[in-house]
Amino acid sequence: MAPHCCVPQCTSSHRKKSNRGQTFHRFPKDQGLRRQWIINIRRDPGRNFKMNTYTKVCSEHFLTDCLVKSKTGITKLKQGAVPTVFAWSSVRPERRSVVRTASNVSTDLDDRHGVNVLSEETPPPHPDHEYAALPPSLQDQLEEARKTIGDQEL
Numbered sequence: 001m002a003p004h005c006c007v008p009q010c011t012s013s014h015r016k017k018s019n020r021g022q023t024f025h026r027f028p029k030d031q032g033l034r035r036q037w038i039i040n041i042r043r044d045p046g047r048n049f050k051m052n053t054y055t056k057v058c059s060e061h062f063l064t065d066c067l068v069k070s071k072t073g074i075t076k077l078k079q080g081a082v083p084t085v086f087a088w089s090s091v092r093p094e095r096r097s098v099v100r101t102a103s104n105v106s107t108d109l110d111d112r113h114g115v116n117v118l119s120e121e122t123p124p125p126h127p128d129h130e131y132a133a134l135p136p137s138l139q140d141q142l143e144e145a146r147k148t149i150g151d152q153e154l
Contacts, residue, residue, distance in 0.1 A: 003024035003054065003056045004024075004056070005024065005056065005057055005058035005060070005061070006041070006043065006049070006055050006056065006057060007041045007043075007057055007058070007061055007083070007086065008041070008042060008043070009086075009087045009088070010058065010060065010061070010086075010087070012024075012058040012060060022058050022059050022060065023058070023059040023067070023075040024056040024057070024058050024059070025056055025057050025058075025059070025062075025077050026053065026055070026056055027051060027055060027056075027057070033080065033082070036082050037057065037082060037083060040082055040083050040084060040086075041057065041061070041083060041086070042086075042088075057083050059075065060085065061083035061084070061085050061086060062077065062081055062083055062084070062085065063084060063085060065078075066078050066081035066082075067081075
């Protein structure tokens with residue numbers, strides 16, 4: 001049976017190719033430590049959660065200093081290690097930074113209002129779409145209005 005993680009909101013499974021390198025760990029035999037694991041993963045043994053030898057927690061829920069790699073390359077838990085990294089906890093492992101490429105539209109933070117506003121130098125993202133174009137500046141609008149008024153007076 002391929003191991004999978006029993007922690008709520010965790011989809012780690014040994015079958016997923018993206019989870020290669022992850023390890024899955026059995027619940028400890030020590031009753032006190034086992035109880036701490038159950039409390040931390042927010043599961044209650046009962047009708048909806050039955051523990052057996054296949055019930056495991058993946059390495060994503062342990063801090064990196066709780067994992068030890070043996071000389072043979074097997075990753076094991078340190079004695080007394082407890083899972084503490086969850087989707088609902090504030091302690092999370094370091095994440096890779098996401099590198100985003102610059103798009104046609106850039107936003108600048110307006111310090112006065114704390115609101116994202118489009119900069120006027122930025123060209124519209126799709127010039128063939130009228131709704132995507134930025135409105136003309138106030139100076140251009142004023143000149144256009146004066147020109148229209150002058151034409152109408154003549």
